[in-house]
Amino acid sequence: MRQLLSFLALMAEILSFAVFLRAIISWFPISPNNSFVVVLVQVTEPIIAPLRRVVPLLGMMDITPLVAMVALQIIASLLRAI
Numbered sequence: 690m691r692q693l694l695s696f697l698a699l700m701a702e703i704l705s706f707a708v709f710l711r712a713i714i715s716w717f718p719i720s721p722n723n724s725f726v727v728v729l730v731q732v733t734e735p736i737i738a739p740l741r742r743v744v745p746l747l748g749m750m751d752i753t754p755l756v757a758m759v760a761l762q763i764i765a766s767l768l769r770a771i
Contacts, residue, residue, distance in 0.1 A: 698768035705761035708733050712754040736761070 711733050719726055740753045740760075 694768045694771055698765040701761045701765035701768065704733070704736060705758045705765070708736065708754050708757045708761070711737075733757075 707729060711729050714726060714729065721727075721730075736757050737753050740757055741751070744753045744756050746752075
């Protein structure tokens, strides 16, 4: 059971890093057809899309990736503490 929880915590941290990469990449003019960007969007969209419906824009800034990263890090910490 402990190994499963550690694995899930690691996956949450990897997903948090993927959300971070997606946020950073959005600042640069990279083609949306780039295979890396396509995979990154496919991996992170199930986390970010539901949050976008809840988290309001902060001016013109979308803070959804930040909220997602914090939530994933909290989940990872909780899984490691169990």
